[in-house]
Each structure stands twice: as C-alpha cells, then as structure tokens.
Amino acid sequence: MKTRLKKTLQVGVLASVIIVVSIFTACNQDKNTQDHESMNMEKGQTNSAIVHEGMIDLMAIDKNKDGMVYQDMMDWNVISDEPGKCPLCKMTLTEVSIEKAKENLVKNNFKVKES
C-alpha cells in the first residue's frame, strides 16, 4: 500500500514539473516574440517620433501647413502629419483638423501649445 502511494506521489510531482516547465517555456517564447517586435520597432524610428510628450505643438506637427494632422483615437498624443499607425496600439491614425486634434487633446488633459 505504502509503495503504491509513493508511486502516485512521484507521478504527481513529475506531472507538476512538466506543467511548470511547459508554462515557463511558453512564457519565454512570449518574451522572445515581444523582444523581436520591439527590435523591429526600433528600426522604424520615425514611428516613435510621432508620440508627443508634454506640451504638444500642433503647428509644428503640421509640417505641410494644410491644417490637417493624423491622430490616434486611443492615444491622443500620437499625432503625425502623415498617415500611419500608432506605434503603441497599432491603430491606424485618423485624419482630423488641427482644431479637432487640439480639442481631443484638451478634452483628455494633454497640454497644447497655443498658437
């Protein structure tokens, strides 16, 4: 009786070890994928340049002075003068007027430089 119990325990321990190891491996694979993605992002450095911090100068962002900019509807401080995707959430930027972009920013407590 005792040896049988011991064997059951051993199988149980072995099973837990396998589970732990496979979870650990899965986590590691996740991390590798993320590392790979962030490496790719570093290559496209122009992308992170559209994430604006602190006082946001919309006039400076609107390089071609057409009064329109592309803004992320999730991360309001992600604004570009050209169509593109948000480097943070990968959403496609929406074309809005400077006034609208400013309104969105102010509404969401971002600081906008007065022109």
Ligand SMILES: [Zn+2]
């Ligand atoms: Zn975003």
